[in-house]
Amino acid sequence: MPFRKFLGWFKGFFGKKKIIRLGLYGPPNAGKTTLANKISMDWTGEPVGKVSEVPHETREVQKKEKVTVKVGGKTIVMNLLDMPGISTKIDFEEFLQYGFSAEDAKQRAKEATKGVIEAIKWLENVDTALVIMDSTRDPYTQVNITIIGNLEARNIPIIIVANKIDLPESNTKWIEEAFPQHPVINVSGLTGSNVNDLYSAIAKYSK
Amino acid sequence: MKNPLMNNIELEFISSDILDDKKGEDKMKYILDRIRENKILVMEESLSSTEEAKLIEETMRSISEKFSGIEVSTLREKSDSGIREKLIKLLGGRTGGLTVIGPSKLIKQIKKEPKRISVWAERKME
Secondary structure, eight states, X not given: OOHHHHHHHHHHHTTOOOEEEEEEEOSTTSSHHHHHHHHHHHHHSXXXXXXXXXXXXXXXXXXXXXXXXXXXXXXXXXXXXXOOOOOSBOOHHXXXXXXXXXXXXXXXXXXXXXXXXXXXXXXXXXSEEEEEEETTSOXXXXXXXXXXXXXXXXXXXXXXXXXXXXXXTOOHHXXXXXXXXXXEEEOOTTTOTTHHHHHHHHHHHOO | OOOTTTTSOEEEEEOHHXXXXXXXXXXXXXXXXXXXXXXXXXXXXXXXXXXXXXXXXXXXXXXXXSOOBEEEEEEOSSOTTSHHHHHHHHTTOOOOOEEEEEETTTXXXXXXXXXXXXXXXXOOOO
């Protein structure tokens, strides 16, 4: 038994509850921070970060520590890690469309590139991952495939979140068909719809 | 004199023999250097998940006002989780696959299906 696993078992056996590092991954604008805020508000009464329609609003990993979730007679304690969106491209000109000055747009793009690198580095340091996908968009993208492939290579439990089910064009079947090897939970981070199913899944699949 | 091909899009097909000699950062540098020359690459191998993540990292480090990133899509020809495929890899062999990758300024959209990649590219007239 590897030492880390043994340590986890030992702590669990003697009653010290393990803190799960729960990483929220996905492309920009999938609704990661909205969902992180929903989870955090439900259990701590405080949000994790600011939400915006501008891509790459989250440019550093945002944490909410020791969030205690009680579900189905089980209590889990987790550190919520809201990751910057992972992308293969960042064009400062895109930010100009949202009214940023050229200088601010370039600065935001620079920060966003660092955020993507930080999110990738964190792939090695989460215990369970929520991969958030916008259920109104084609899920079979290289970014989603790369995130899931890297988590699978590290044997990290993955729960796919089909987000934005409150929108009429939501198509969760698309996601289930693209990634049949992982549990898919349909939620709306915005309205909180089905979020209890997500808590049950976190309790069931986390390690 | 104006190059008559300057508004065309160059596709480069790269044999896996070339990529076999390159590992880690050398491989990423080789790929990104060619993409920054405004080429779309079709490579005779699929990148591993770890290589894809490394490529995104290196791309982020390269982003500037002139280079806004990449579009990439990989086809894994065979499942790499089977015993046969694992054995082939262990013996240094390849299980097939394909990678299409190019500058995001040129590639307008990549649509991926499990067994097919479609690419829409456009070069703005200069």
